[in-house]
Amino acid sequence: MATAIGDRAPAAVRLRESDNVAVAARGIPQGAAVPVDGLEVEARGPIRPGHKMAVVDIPEGAPVLKYGQIIGFASVAIPAGTWVHVHNVRADLFERDYAFASERPEAPVADRLRTFPGFLRPDGRVGTRNYLAVISTVNCSASVSKYVADRFRDGSWKREYPNLDGVFAITHKGGCGLQFEGPDHRQLQRVLAGFANHPNVAGYVLIGLGCEVGFAGHLVESRDLVTLGSAREGGRPVDPARPRVLNIQEEGGIARTVEAAVEAVHRLMPAANDWRRTEQPASKLVVGLECGGSDGNSGVTANPALGVAADLIVAQGGSAVLAETPEIYGAEHLLTRRAVSEEVGRKLVDRIKWWEWYTGVFGAEINNNPSPGNKEGGLTTIYEKSLGAVAKGGSTALVDVLGYAEPITRPGFLFMDTPGYDPVSLTGLAAGGCNVLVFTTGRGSVSGLKPTPTVKVATNTPMYDRLREDMDLDAGTVLAGEPVESVGRRLFDLILDVAGGSQTRSESAGVGEEEFAPWSIGPTL
Template identity: 70%
Template sequence: MATAAEEQRAVILRGEDNVAVAARPIPKGYVIAVGGREVEVREPIALGHKVALSAIEPGQPVRKYGQIIGFASKPIAAGAWIHVHNVTAELFERDYAYASEQAPPLPTMEPRTFQGFLRPDGRVGTRNYLAVISTVNCSASTSRYIAERFRGDAWRKDYPNVDGVFAVTHKGGCAIPFGGPDHNTLERVLAGFANHPNVAAYVIVGLGCEVSYAQHLVEAQDLVTLGGVRKSGRQVEPVRPRVLNIQEQGGINKTVEAAVAAVYQLLPEANEWVRTEQPASKISLAMECGGSDGNSGVTANPALGVAADLIVAQGGTAILGETPEIYGAEHLLTRRAVSRVVGEKLVARIKWWEDYTRLFGAEINNNPSPGNKAGGLTTIYEKSLGALAKAGSTPLVDVVEYAERVDTPGLVFMDTPGYDPPCTTGLVAGGANVLVFTTGRGSVLGLKPTPCIKVATNTPIFDRMIDDMDLNAGTILEGESVESVGRRLFEMILDSASGTKTKSEQQGVGEEEFAPWHIGPTL
């Protein structure tokens, strides 16, 4: 008699699918029983890869999630391995049916709270950092030298409410058109980090002659710092940030000393912020998947979708990004849009990406990556459908630009690249105070100042990378329900928001991953 584990050798996601997904490696000759069908496997099927449940003729669609993920490029027999060698991603028409579908009722649950830092603008921080913000690559090393002066623990005993001092550095800031897309995007990102609810105060460090010069950033973004009421009840008026330019200060050493002194002046004020009980409606959740595999859309992403629905049910915000990685599945979001206008905003971004990739002689289906394909993802459509599972089931309430501040409760889509660092940089710049990152191949990303919870799609990667993974969604392949894992993830989000350190925070990860999206030419 087969054990439960043996019966769970493969899973079918929708009744109309003609493929099943391996929940664990399947040997040649094994007879799988899924969806009321029994099929003998013709060749070994690796974890996360697909097996045909019926014969598929050339040109016929291959279906997973009840949707088209590609078309057979050659005859495929029942029981055969389905992957890039016999499936192609052809263009096909999608019915956007704007705002045509009614979302299911939100989950009912009691109001929940977490311990956070209430800021003057009403947003709530889940961390309390000081930031050293570099306007240009020329001041990146200097900014890092400043932050490194606070790596030790000597200063912490006097400022226990401050989570740390970190540097925001990057490779851009010059050789770009002033006022052009890259200049505007970079300033929006830097302002998003400076004004982030997880940042109590900051200093800005520039070279002095760059395109993205510091004073313009301050004036254009109307940056202020350290306003609000402290635990003492003392009202602190907002002030203009401290700006230091290396050329004006007289070089690197003098700039470092001046900036370190400025940080020490800010620390007492930053330390006066304390955690207080805050409603879960103040959670702004960023959702990302990277190093994905064939089970990402089966386990971790649907579980994150459950958690996102719970956040939205509490009155909070869930932000989805990765425009090239919803390609081919965007029609499922446009149907859930609250209005035709919102749905059309999403389709406009899809069309922009088609033109953008065509301009450089590329195609969006250059994605999945080699690692994704090794994990069982065959086409961009399959990857997109799995990625979209993170969005749960609530209505799409808005579509925003890259790094644009997100203030609207509910499910929001942000236009970002699919590449993890620039995507998460944009999401965090938009104000996300918690980040959940799902991975099947194993990603170690973190991004200060926002805590990053990493969710493994399968038990082998969770066990192998136990020091980096926060939650194992692979238990879904072993019989636990998606709903159960999603609710456990929701509780982990609240715990992290209250100050529990994630694995990436424990390892100090989160500064090198800051990577603003670079759109245009370098001059």
């Protein structure tokens, strides 16, 4: 006999009327009678939170529908009440109708214009933080760069320079063993230049070895690297010291390079401290939209809430940037329909086709996702994961598709081509100029990335309670009845607070330097 589940928050949620599965909002025991949109479905086995239950019989070979979209196909007949997951669903290929620019939405209008205190830079961009960066051009100078930043960890300089948020090191595993002026070389230089020129960076020192492919002098001479301009003091421009370029081989070794770089940072501090926060319009927000460690609730709670916040950012005249190309696979047709033009839509499809080729070169498949942790959390196929991930992009028109770490220069909803691996994707978004990052997570990710503050949004309350010291917002309240729009508006307010200087949990924990991870697309030579 079925056991009825009480009348508190729904035990399972069907997201669209056409869906043949529902998502468990909490654990459902075997034999429980679960009410779903007027139906009463008896659970044939236990269903874990975030996992799916069939609400009607699904014949073998029939599409499995969630979000009103195909997330896979039944590999066997699935009776109503059955747990739906990798054991009975396969990710067959299927045709998508891209219908370019056929559903282009009207531009949203803000109900009122918002502001936040930020650092207005000479090029018109606005910083949400005010850092100095020590940038390693190659792995061979990574330790030296870290030693330099370590000299400023105690914060003793803060009394003299209270407007400076800190000194951080940008270190990585690349910079050599790659084709000179080849795709990897150009992309790494674009990433490093993006961090050097970032609106959250007031000045920088470059440190190289001296014989690497990506040598510092070449980066300085490239068109990617420019100076931010002058700081201001009392309304008058203050000429900053020219960015210092140091090579270990020329300086005479590790110790001498460290001392020279520490001195160079000290010389940059007065000009960096001259910057002041002033009230800036929310149109200056450039927000990267990321998800990682996802679960079955990601597309139900946190991602749609971030979509609401993204729409609010666009309505203010700001930029909201979605990424992770492999994790929109199977859902890209929802974006091409929203493109402002067929040209923009085709740019996205071209990136999908490139990824199909790229993964094939290595004998892999673009649809080999989700990860084991994603599956444990209830995600069955890449299509399901992608449909949930796309929800972060809200509902406004797609105005452009950018290459990895390409500068973000226009307002609206944009897409950046990045891998799905979170540190690499976040690095590309930050290099493009995002001044705030928002990271939704269901399993629990603790990432952050200097110099850009990272807001963490939990998809479910149990995980939020476990990781309170690392999460900034609980979107699991949606499962308890709070409207998605309400959570999205709270998230938008939090983004403004963080942009204005409120610390995120990852900043409080000191996270953000080790997570710098540029994308290497070619062979190491």
